[in-house]
Amino acid sequence: MRKKQAVKTARKPATSVKQHRAPASIARSGNLERRPTINDVARLANVSKKTVSRVINESPFVREETRTRIATIIKELGFSPDPQARGLAFRRSFLMGLIYDNPNAPYVINIQEGALFALRKMGYELVVHPCDRTSPEFLNDIKRLITRQKLDGVILLPPVSENPALAALLKSLECPYIRVLSAALDDLENVVLSMDRQSAAEVAEHLAKLGHTRIAMIVGPVASYRSAHERLEGFSNALAERGLKLMPQYLVEGQYTFESGAACAELLLSRSPRPTAIFAGNDETAAGVYRTAYLRGLKIPDDLTVIGFDDSPLASRLCPSLTTMRQPIRDMGKLAAEKLMAKVARLPGPPPTASTVFPHLVVRESSGRPNS
Amino acid sequence: MRKKQAVKTARKPATSVKQHRAPASIARSGNLERRPTINDVARLANVSKKTVSRVINESPFVREETRTRIATIIKELGFSPDPQARGLAFRRSFLMGLIYDNPNAPYVINIQEGALFALRKMGYELVVHPCDRTSPEFLNDIKRLITRQKLDGVILLPPVSENPALAALLKSLECPYIRVLSAALDDLENVVLSMDRQSAAEVAEHLAKLGHTRIAMIVGPVASYRSAHERLEGFSNALAERGLKLMPQYLVEGQYTFESGAACAELLLSRSPRPTAIFAGNDETAAGVYRTAYLRGLKIPDDLTVIGFDDSPLASRLCPSLTTMRQPIRDMGKLAAEKLMAKVARLPGPPPTASTVFPHLVVRESSGRPNS
DNA sequence: TTTCGGCTTGAAACCGCTTTCGGCGGCCAG
DNA sequence: CTGGCCGCCGAAAGCGGTTTCAAGCCGAAA
Numbered sequence: 113m114r115k116k117q118a119v120k121t122a123r124k125p126a127t128s129v130k131q132h133r134a135p136a137s138i139a140r141s142g143n144l145e146r147r148p149t150i151n152d153v154a155r156l157a158n159v160s161k162k163t164v165s166r167v168i169n170e171s172p173f174v175r176e177e178t179r180t181r182i183a184t185i186i187k188e189l190g191f192s193p194d195p196q197a198r199g200l201a202f203r204r205s206f207l208m209g210l211i212y213d214n215p216n217a218p219y220v221i222n223i224q225e226g227a228l229f230a231l232r233k234m235g236y237e238l239v240v241h242p243c244d245r246t247s248p249e250f251l252n253d254i255k256r257l258i259t260r261q262k263l264d265g266v267i268l269l270p271p272v273s274e275n276p277a278l279a280a281l282l283k284s285l286e287c288p289y290i291r292v293l294s295a296a297l298d299d300l301e302n303v304v305l306s307m308d309r310q311s312a313a314e315v316a317e318h319l320a321k322l323g324h325t326r327i328a329m330i331v332g333p334v335a336s337y338r339s340a341h342e343r344l345e346g347f348s349n350a351l352a353e354r355g356l357k358l359m360p361q362y363l364v365e366g367q368y369t370f371e372s373g374a375a376c377a378e379l380l381l382s383r384s385p386r387p388t389a390i391f392a393g394n395d396e397t398a399a400g401v402y403r404t405a406y407l408r409g410l411k412i413p414d415d416l417t418v419i420g421f422d423d424s425p426l427a428s429r430l431c432p433s434l435t436t437m438r439q440p441i442r443d444m445g446k447l448a449a450e451k452l453m454a455k456v457a458r459l460p461g462p463p464p465t466a467s468t469v470f471p472h473l474v475v476r477e478s479s480g481r482p483n484s
Numbered sequence: 485m486r487k488k489q490a491v492k493t494a495r496k497p498a499t500s501v502k503q504h505r506a507p508a509s510i511a512r513s514g515n516l517e518r519r520p521t522i523n524d525v526a527r528l529a530n531v532s533k534k535t536v537s538r539v540i541n542e543s544p545f546v547r548e549e550t551r552t553r554i555a556t557i558i559k560e561l562g563f564s565p566d567p568q569a570r571g572l573a574f575r576r577s578f579l580m581g582l583i584y585d586n587p588n589a590p591y592v593i594n595i596q597e598g599a600l601f602a603l604r605k606m607g608y609e610l611v612v613h614p615c616d617r618t619s620p621e622f623l624n625d626i627k628r629l630i631t632r633q634k635l636d637g638v639i640l641l642p643p644v645s646e647n648p649a650l651a652a653l654l655k656s657l658e659c660p661y662i663r664v665l666s667a668a669l670d671d672l673e674n675v676v677l678s679m680d681r682q683s684a685a686e687v688a689e690h691l692a693k694l695g696h697t698r699i700a701m702i703v704g705p706v707a708s709y710r711s712a713h714e715r716l717e718g719f720s721n722a723l724a725e726r727g728l729k730l731m732p733q734y735l736v737e738g739q740y741t742f743e744s745g746a747a748c749a750e751l752l753l754s755r756s757p758r759p760t761a762i763f764a765g766n767d768e769t770a771a772g773v774y775r776t777a778y779l780r781g782l783k784i785p786d787d788l789t790v791i792g793f794d795d796s797p798l799a800s801r802l803c804p805s806l807t808t809m810r811q812p813i814r815d816m817g818k819l820a821a822e823k824l825m826a827k828v829a830r831l832p833g834p835p836p837t838a839s840t841v842f843p844h845l846v847v848r849e850s851s852g853r854p855n856s
Numbered sequence: 857t858t859t860c861g862g863c864t865t866g867a868a869a870c871c872g873c874t875t876t877c878g879g880c881g882g883c884c885a886g
Numbered sequence: 887c888t889g890g891c892c893g894c895c896g897a898a899a900g901c902g903g904t905t906t907c908a909a910g911c912c913g914a915a916a
Contacts, residue, residue, distance in 0.1 A: 149872055160896040165874060173894055192631050196577060197872035200568040200901050206633070207611075217593040217797070225614055237633050239579075239609045242597055259564050261578070261609050370801055399801040406803035425589070429742055429771040429798055431778035521902055532866040537904060545864060569902030572871050 148189040156189070157182045168193055199262075206236050208452060209257060209266035213245040215369075216396070218424045219441055220269065223292070226445025227267060234453050239263060245272050251281055258287050265289060265452045267445075274338045288455040290448045294339035302455070304448045304467045308339045311437045311471040312346030312391075315419050318435070318473055319389050320354045324417060324482050327351060328362035328387035330376040330397050337368065340393055343421065347391055362387050366397050373400020381408060381416075388482035389417035395424045398434055398478075413480035423474055432477030439471045520561040528561070529554045540565055571634075578608050580824060581629060581638035585617040587741075588768070590796045591813055592641065595664070598817025599639060606825050611635060617644050623653055630659050637661060637824045639817075646710045660827040662820045666711035674827070676820045676839045680711050683809045683843040684718030684763075687791050690807070690845055691761050692726045696789060696854050699723065700734035700759035702748040702769050709740065712765055715793065719763055734759050738769050745772020753780060753788075760854035761789035767796045770806055770850075785852035795846055804849030811843045 150168075154161045159182065166174045167182045174182075185191075199205045208231055212220055228238050241257050243250060257263070265288040272278060273291035279299070282289045291297075294308040319327055329347055332340030348358040361383050366372035373392055377400060380387055392398035398420035402412065410416050412432055420427055423438035447467045522540075526533045531554065538546045539554045546554075557563075571577050580603055584592055600610050613629050615622060630638070637660040644650060645663035651671070654661045663669075666680035691699055701719055704712030720730040733755050738744035745764055749772060752759055764770035770792035774784065782788050784804055792799055795810035819839045 151872075161873075162875085162897085163895055166895085169874085175894065178894080194572070194872050195632055195634050196568050196572040197901090198874080200566070200572055200872080200903085201874040203901075205568060218589040220593055221589040224612060228612070228614065235632065237611045237613075237629070240596060240600070240612050241609075242600065257609070259567075260607065261567050370797075396801075402803055403801075425742075426798060426801055429768075429775075429802070431774055431803070523902075533903075534866060534905085535864085538865090541904085547864065550864080566902050569871090570904080572873090572902080573904040575871075 147194075148191045150191070150193065153182065153185055153189060153191050157185050204456075205262045205264050207239050207261055207263050208236055208449065209239045209241055209261075209263040210269070211241045211243060211254065211257075211266055211272055212269035213243050213272050214269050216394075216422070216424065218426075219422070222441040223267070223269060223445035223448070226442035226447075227449040228445075229442075230446045230449035230453065236264070236453070241266075243272065245275065251277060254278065255281065255285065258282075258285055263287065264456050267448045267452060268292065270294060270339060271337050288452060290452045290455075292444055292448055294337075295342045297338070302451070304444050304451065305469070306339075306439055306444060307468060307470050308342035309346035311421070311473075312343040313350035314471075314473050315391050315421075315437060316347050316350035316354070316356075318475070318479065319391070319417065319419070320351070320356060322389075322417065322479060322481050324389040325356060326362070326385060326387045326482070327356060327358065327389045327391070328364075328380045328383075329358060329391045330364055330366045330373060330380070330393050330401070332366060332368040332393035332397070334365060340365075340368070343393060366393060366400075368394050368396060370396050370400045370403070373397030374403045375400070377401040377404035381405070381410070385484075387416075388484065389419070389479070391419045391421075393421060395420035395422045395427045395434060395436055398436070399426055399430060402430055402434075412478050414483055417479045417482070419479055421471075423471075427474070428476070430478075435476045435479040436474055437471040438474045440469050444469055519566075520563040522563070522565065525554065525557055525561060525563050529557050576828075577634045577636050579611050579633055579635050580608055580821065581611045581613055581633075581635040582641070583613045583615060583626065583629075583638055583644055584641035585615050585644050586641050588766075588794070588796065590798075591794070594813040595639070595641060595817035595820070598814035598819075599821040600817075601814075602818045602821035602825065608636070608825070613638075615644065617647065623649060626650065627653065627657065630654075630657055635659065636828050639820045639824060640664065642666060642711060643709050660824060662824045662827075664816055664820055666709075667714045669710070674823070676816050676823065677841070678711075678811055678816060679840060679842050680714035681718035683793070683845075684715040685722035686843075686845050687763050687793075687809065688719050688722035688726070688728075690847070690851065691763070691789065691791070692723070692728060694761075694789065694851060694853050696761040697728060698734070698757060698759045698854070699728060699730065699761045699763070700736075700752045700755075701730060701763045702736055702738045702745060702752070702765050702773070704738060704740040704765035704769070706737060712737075712740070715765060738765060738772075740766050740768060742768050742772045742775070745769030746775045747772070749773040749776035753777070753782070757856075759788075760856065761791070761851070763791045763793075765793060767792035767794045767799045767806060767808055770808070771798055771802060774802055774806075784850050786855055789851045789854070791851055793843075799846075800848070802850070807848045807851040808846055809843040810846045812841050816841055 150161050150164050153164045157164065159178065163174060163178065164182055167179050195206065210224060210227060214220055224238065231238055239261060243253055266282065268289055268291045270292060273293055290302050290304060292304045294306050296305060329344065331344045334340045351358050362380065364376045364379050366376045373396060377390065380390060381404060390401055392401050398418050401418050405412055405416055412418055418434065420434045420436035423436045427434040427436045451467060522533050522536050525536045529536065531550065535546060535550065536554055539551050567578060582596060582599060586592055596610065603610055611633060615625055638654065640661055640663045642664060645665055662674050662676060664676045666678050668675065668677060701716065703716045706712045723730050734752065736748045736751050738748045745768060749762065752762060753776060762773050764773050770790050773790050777784055777788055784790055790806065792806045792808035795808045799806040799808045823839060
C-alpha cells in the first residue's frame with residue numbers, strides 16, 4: 113500500500129505545463145498507443161507477469177490451457193518482449209561483434225553473412241566494427257566497443273585476430289571471442305582455422321605437375337599477416353620436397369595489395385632467367401602481376417603462369433581468369449559464430465577444439481605449362 | 485541528511501541463505517568482482533545515484549567540486565554505465581541498422597565504414613542485416629530485426645531502399661530510416677541521393693567527345709534497380725541531345741552481374757556493324773564485356789571502348805584499367821548516418837531536404853577514339 | 857527579517873522483464 | 887490422516903540506469 117500525501121498542487125503557478133504522462137487514456141481513435149508490455153498481457157490474461165514470462169521463455173511448467181490462452185493474447189496484442197529490458201534482466205545483449213581491419217571487402221562481407229546465418233536463428237544480431245590496428249587508440253577503441261554495447265562475444269578476423277594483446281584484453285573483459293586464423297597459434301580452443309600451409313603446398317604441387325621449375329613467389333607481409341608466413345612455408349617446403357628450391361631471387365615480399373603486386377612483379381620479371389610461374393600471395397597481388405605482365409606485353413599463361421589465393425570475385429573477373437585457392441569464407445563465418453554461441457550458452461556439448469576448414473585449388477586459365 | 489531505520493534482521497528464519505548482495509566487502513585480493521554500477525559510485529562519492537547520473541550526462545546543475553569528485557571516482561572504479569539499463573530508461577538502443585540485399589561487396593563495406601564514421605562519435609553502433617528481398621518472409625524478417633533489438637533507425641541500401649512496402653512498414657513501426665537512392669522518388673526527406681542520371685549523361689558526353697557514333701549500352705535490371713532506369717534515361721537523353729540516338733539494336737538489358745555482362749556483350753558484338761563503344765551499367769557488367777572481348781580477341785580500347793559505373797576496386801584491377809564513374813560511396817554512408825542521427829535526435833537544425841552526391845568520371849585506359 | 861528564486865541534491869517511482877522464494881492444491885506412500 | 891513431493895503459479899526483489907518531484911541552501915530583493 114502506497115502512502116501518498118496530497119499536499120502541494122500550485123507549486124509551479126504558470127510557465128511549465130505538467131506533462132508527466134498520459135495514463136491509460138491514450139486510447140484515441142487511432143492505434144498509436146505505446147507498445148504493449150508484459151504487464152498488459154498479464155492483466156488481460158489474468159495471470160502474473162511471471163507466468164507470461166514463462167510462456168515467452170518456453171518453460172515447461174505452465175499448464176497447456178494457460179499457455180495457449182496467454183499465447184493467444186500475445187499474438188492479438190502483437191506483443192514482443194523489449195530487448196533492452198530482457199537483456200538487462202538476463203545480463204545478455206543478444207549482440208555479437210565482428211572486428212576487422214581488413215581491406216578485402218568480399219572477405220569481410222562473406223564472413224558477415226556466414227556468421228549471421230548462424231546467429232540469426234539463435235536470436236542474435238551482429239555489430240560490425242572496422243578498426244585500425246596500427247592506431248595507438250586501438251585497444252581502447254575495442255574496449256569502448258565491448259562495453260558500450262556490452263557485446264556477448266566477438267569474432268576476430270585476420271590480421272587483428274593474431275594480436276595477442278587484443279586476445280588478452282578480451283579475456284580480461286571476460287568477453288568470449290573466436291579468432292579466425294590461418295595457423296594454430298597458442299590457444300587452440302577459440303579458433304577457426306584455415307589451413308593455409310597445406311593449401312600453399314597444393315599450389316606448389318600444381319605448378320610442379322605443370323612442369324615449372326623457375327617458380328617465384330610474392331609473399332604477403334610476413335610481419336603483420338600470419339597467413340603470409342604460412343603460405344610461404346607451405347609453398348617453399350612443398351617445392352623443396354619436389355627438388356624445386358624456392359630461389360632467393362624469386363622470392364619477394366609484397367603487401368597483399370594490387371599496387372605491391374605490380375611492383376613485385378616488376379622485380380621478378382626483370383630477373384634473368386625470368387620465372388615461368390608466380391605464386392602471388394593473394395588475388396589482389398595476382399591482379400597486380402597481371403597488370404605488370406600486361407604492361408610488358410607478356411601473355412598469361414603462355415609466357416607466365418600466375419596463381420592467386422582466396423578466390424575472391426576478382427579471380428574470375430580477370431582475363432584470363434585466375435587459378436587460385438578457394439577459401440570457404442562463408443563457412444568460416446558460420447563456424448565462428450557457432451563456436452561463439454556455444455561458448456556464450458556454455459553448452460556442455462562438443463569438446464572445445466579448433467574448427468578447421470580446407471581451401472581447395474580452382475584451376476582456371478592463368479596456369480599452364482611453361483614455354484621455356 | 486538521510487534517515488535510515490534499522491529494523492528487521494531476522495525475517496527469514498532458516499532455509500534460505502540470504503545472499504542479497506555482497507556489500508562493500510567484495511574488495512578481495514583479486515579483481516574478479518562484478519562490474520561497478522552507478523550505485524557503487526554513488527556510495528563511494530557519498531551522493532545519490534541521481535547526482536552521479538547528472539555527471540554522466542553532463543548536466544550543468546552540478547557543483548564543480550562535486551563533479552570532479554565523482555568524475556575521479558568513476559575513473560578510479562573504471563565505471564561505465566550499462567548500455568542496457570541506460571537504453572531501457574532512455575528508450576533508446578544506441579543501435580542503427582543497415583539493411584541491404586546487394587551483392588556488391590565493396591559497395592556495402594564502404595557504406596558501412598562511412599556510416600560508422602558518423603555513428604561512432606555519437607555513441608552509436610551499427611547492426612548489419614543482409615536480406616533477401618524476394619523472399620516472402622522479407623517484411624517479417626525486417627520487422628523481427630527492428631523489434632528484436634529495437635533499433636533506433638535504419639539505413640536502406642538499393643535495391644531494398646526502393647521498396648515502398650518496406651518504407652511503409654518502417655513508418656508504421658515508427659522507425660526512422662534513410663534511403664540511399666539513385667533518383668528522387670516520392671519522399672524527398674529521408675533520402676540520400678546519388679545523381680545517376682546526370683552521371684550517365686557525363687558518360688555520354690565523354691563518348692561523344694571521343695568521336696564514337698556506334699554506341700551501345702548494357703542497362704541494368706530496370707525492374708529491380710531504379711539506378712538502371714536512371715542511367716539509361718540519362719545516357720540516352722544525353723546521346724540524343726548530341727544527335728546520337730541510342731539504337732535499339734545497341735541496347736540490351738543485363739543483371740548488373742559479370743555473367744550477364746558477358747552474355748550481353750556477346751549479343752552486342754555480333755551486331756553488324758559492331759558498336760565501337762559499350763557503356764556497361766556497372767563495373768561488374770563491364771568486366772563481363774572484357775571477358776567477351778578477350779574471348780573474341782578484341783583489343784580494348786583499340787577495337788572497343790568500355791565504360792563502367794561505380795569505380796569499384798575491380799575497375800582499376802582490370803587490364804586495361806576501366807574508365808568509370810566514381811561514386812563517393814563512403815560519403816553517402818556518412819551522409820545517411822548523419823541524417824539519421826538528426827532525425828533520431830530530433831535536432832531542430834537544418835530543414836529536412838534530400839542530401840545529394842555527385843559521381844564523377846574517372847578516365848582510364850579502356851576508353852579511346854573509335855578505330856572505324 | 858522575510859520572501860523569493862536559482863543552484864544543488866536526493867528519495868522514490870519507473871523502464872520492462874527475470875529470478876528468487878515460496879504458496880497452493882493434488883496425489884501417493886506411510 | 888498426515889507428510890512430502892510435484893506441477894503450476896505469483897509477489898516481490900532485483901537488473902542498472904533515468905525521470906519526477908521536492909527539498910535544502912543561500913544570497914538578493916522586499
